[in-house]
Amino acid sequence: MPRPLLRAASAVLLALAVLQAPTAYADETAPVAVTVNARAALASVPETAVGANHAIWDSRLGTDETADLLKDAGVKLLRYPGGSYSDIYHWADHTAPGGYVAPDTDFDTFMRGVRRTGAQPMVTANYGTGTAEEAAAWVRRANVTKGYGVRYWEIGNENYGNGHYGAAWEADDHADKSPAEYARNVVAYSDAMKAVDPTIKVGAVLTTPANWPDALVADGDAGSWNEVVLSTAGPKIDFVILHWYPGAFDRAAQVPDMIQLVRKQIAEHAGAGSERIGIAMTEFNTGSSDRGATTQPGALAAADAYATLLANGVFTVDWWNVHNGIGKVTEVEGHTDYGDFGLLSSGTCTDGGVCEPAANTPFAPYHALQMVSRFARPGDRFIRAATDQAKVTAHAVRRPDGALAVMLINTSSDTSYPVAIDYSGFSPASGAPTALTHTNGATSITTSATGDATSRTLPPLSLTTVIVRPASAQAGLPGAPGQPAASAVTDRAATISWPAASAGTRPIAKYEVHLQNGAVSEQIGETAGTSLIVSNLKPGTRHTVNVIARDSGGGVSSPSAPLTFTTGTPASSSCSVRLTKQSDWGSGYVGSIDITNNGAPVSGWTLTFGWPRAWQSLGSGWSAVWAQNGQDIKVVNEPGNGSLATGATATVGYVGNYSGPNVLPEVFTLNGTVCTTR
Template sequence: MALPQRPVGPARAGRPRHLARTAAALAATLALLSPFGAAGAASATEQDAPTADVDVRVNTQASLGRLSDTARGVNAAVWDSHMNDPEVAALMKTADVGAMRYPGGSYSDIYHWETHTAPGGYVAPGTGFDAFMGTVRATGAQPILTANYGSGTPEEAAGWVRYANVTKDYDAKYWEIGNEIYGNGHYGSGWEHDDHADKSPREYARQVRAYATAMKAVDPTIKIGAVLTTPGNWPDGVVGDGDPGDWNRTVLSEVTDVIDFVSVHWYAGGSDTTADAALTRLTRLPGELREVRNQIDRYAGADSPSIGIALTEVNTNTGGARLTARPNGLFAADAFMTALENGVFNVDWWNTHNGPGEITTVDGETDYGDMGMLSGGSCTGDVCQPAANTPFHPYYGMKMTSELGTAGDAMVAASSSAQEVSAHAVRRRDGRLSVLLINKNPDAARTVDLEYAGFIPSAATPEVSRYARGDSDITDVTGSGASASQVTVPPYAMLTVTVTPQPGTGPGASAAGAPGTPKLEAVTDSTARLSWEGAAGATRYLVQERDGAHTRLVGETTGTSVTLRNLPPGSTHTVNVLAADAAGRISAPSDPLTFTTGTPPDAACALTFHRDTSWGNGFVTTVSVQNLSDTPITGWTVDWDWPTDGQSVSSGWSATFQQTGRHVRVTAPEGAGPLAPDGASTASFGFVGANDGPNPDPTSFRLNGTVCSGG
């Protein structure tokens, strides 16, 4: 939603039964599933190696999904006179950029593609659609095009599809309907242009259907995206006058049958706009993206896996921390990989060029107050940026992620013992393993011990790429002392370490291919039935549950389905499937599946958790509980666990509240009468809650220790 600061435009834009097996096969399987592989150790650390202060664990048997060909993207804006400079395509191609979004944030809702005009805004020469597509093709990328919702029509959007894909054969696949339409004034704050008399989410949903119908009539192969708010960010949870729910719930309830993806934006935000604060706030992003998927699951059901998530704008801040300096390079790398590991197929940096703002000094360098990847060559007073298209640090952050992996490579789980050192890992299609380490400490180098699960590194010297103080580009520092088991990351720096597997080990040694992504066929309060597409060469399949970078075997079968049993009600699980060949060698993992069990339908109690109102970072909830057993209950307690760390009870009434960590216990008020049997009476209480980030409802409630139905 960020806008350029030059030229001046609008104020804002932009458990199952195990099969019998021989002792030898069991030993082989356990060896392959052990934290260190069949060799029993990741690799020997040299005797004179320094003492590590960070432990990073990489589990190649815990897949987080595959990198798409549109994984890395950037925004391009029609007010940017340097948008189509030849240097732009060359730089983006080098960084393996696969997507370019046009015509630029909130300009999308005033821009008319055919006349190349944006009434009320500035349009730079040479930035028309065909010129943009020239840059897209020279980059080897795909366009992500935002149809004008604010002042456009379905017919205008259909005309654009016809011109792009019929007349010009551009094969433009991804089309969003509007930019940040929830910012049209319906909730009080309005930066997004919207000429519709009805600015409600229900009207937007109706229009999405009309746009999708008109556009797919021209080209039924295109993908249509609807705009959602990001959970935990305003106006998430706010219900407007006359609306049946907040923006996301209203829109999704009416469009999941006509859309192919949703578009969300994420800026670090917050009142503390320092670089370090922005880096810390990235810990919120996984939970917020999980809640987007939960919301899609709720309304699309079995069709949910076919609806993708695109993070079409990301940066540190739209306000204070408009950084070009080194920490925003670290942020860019961390943000791209964090989002991709948490279920999005595309991440687009805001912006290619943006424009200078407040001049400050960050990490000993001039910071131009610009949110761009590349310099626009502009000035603030007598302080001028470097020559146009000179890369800023965020460009190198994005480029470093291309050192980690490219389209088709599998992201795998990695965990770090230190919050200030981020770790991301990718298993390459050729069998190599790449690990990206980001040291967010500006003052101290960090020595990292690397531990592997499901992977045995060879004795060969790893390839190492670095971006640190003093480096003018991603620098090859192979042979600088790093080993497969230990590396030292300079302060405020990034390293990508690529190791080769020991010959005869890893998925490449297995005659079995990777199984298909598991599907949830049925789920109850305590069971889940999964199925998957079989793999050539497989003799049996292993189902593993992931917890961070750790996995445990929860199911095994010779078929392509399994029922997991004895699952806790209201619990969330992420699983992968692996195939074993006749020799017991394990394949690469499938892509992951995440599911949540329900509550028992025949429970001895029933509970209703009703969100009365929300305002972005707070909410009011009323809870009602009934005793369905045949005996009265005197002295009741209700317990639940919040799904995320940022949720809490601030104050309440008609009960006593206590929270420890995520756990909440509510106790009946003094003098409360018994809960009558057979649902003959209801106990109700309420509270004001707070949320710092996403605000999903709890999934399981207990009355005096008994799991209730409902929620």
């Protein structure tokens, strides 16, 4: 987490006049194509979706003004007592040895602000310098004595930053600083805390894929931090905790893989019943201390990331921080950026006398959270949306009353883009929809009823939400089918089953299974029952499907919740491949590939595979001739290892580089034949 800057606000704000460049307009004969697919459902919006962090060094933590501003932004979860301070904070006497504690920031004051905001609290128990007994006493004070009903409790903050992997910023008095020791203590904390209140939810700290120290294995450890923690603490926790500071504005595309890899780790290591374990992003910020932290680029990236994380099933995304403090002051897109990671100004100044606006003045990311909370409300369900222009991003939700909300983000600094919105599985009403807009430098979101549901123009550096009513309300439609499940998954087929939908005014005639392909759905089968074998799938690929009920009059239900599963490779083949990751340093790894010939003897071989993501590349390779073309890799035998007798194995190795979640290759072909991946 960024460290707080505790400076007094005593200087005069410098007014900086900036000449704005004229706005360019895209060719209006070729508007950006926006696709919104109401049949391709994603995650539903939880009650705790939009969150933020409070910190005990923030003297405005408990003020009514702060609480009211957070309420107006739609903040529904507030985390306490503040990042790394959590591991030095002792709640009973409200002290943090080695740190600063501001007046009027104790737990009861925090809870008064939470209630005024209308949010839920999340409390981080002190792991670094505390005990399980201290945490259990806090639960008793909160939920038994005071009746606050605090549901979410974390065990520590960024405890992998205790020096075990080299860097040390997190307090940790334990002699053993390994993930195994942390996991053992998570079990002890959970047992002690749930003995006081068995209804609470306990969370354990994980590393975020492709973010340090993810994938590192320290001396003496049985695996990475996540593998070790989940293997021991998995049965005792209810959610896992991620923190993400991407430091760039174009990283939202990495989110689906990030979350999918964490879910895979949970499934593989947390034991039976691990599907109950949720994922919380309890610290997040898009800016850096010298680029766009408080101005519109950071706000646009925030809205994009919040929507993408929530659409992928994260149950809360918590901005760091409500107040933080001034950093490096720069000019970004025509406005002063204060290098502050807060939603609201702290009113602090640099040593050179440059000061932020008056305390509690909202920064641009505040309006981004406000837009997200008005776009995606609890109970809505995300649906697929996409555009054909890299500078324009789209997100969409379906509301319980049948309306759609579409959030459009124009990241271009100087171009206004006209957009044409195409709706699939939804017919918009005629007339002007409600439009919410926030533009570069604006101090509020504007609301209007202009244009139509299918077209409008997006100003440069803008957030726009269009709320569209359906053309006609259809009564008596079937309910959505229940959560689908996959079984008997092979390389090209799977059995999809689901709980029956409730009938409307007419009986249900059939169910349709739709495969998501980006923002487009393809119907891949239908049945009168509640189970279907789907085939002709691509091997080694992640697939997401929805089920829709259709009644005897042609009326259709809303789509089911999504089901995501991954096909394998052939159960038997003339070749088999085993990929082993031998070491990993967080931005690259050493891979070893064993190639076994299960068929007739081979004289000369070529192995091919593809990097699953564009942020992956070949660093070097050995024991063969390696070449990369785009994302495709070709590995050709050397003169000395070209012959493979039946049952023989050749081993080759490589260094793979990555700058995002490292999804390993799963499909390999040998001389054109798809191999079994072991």
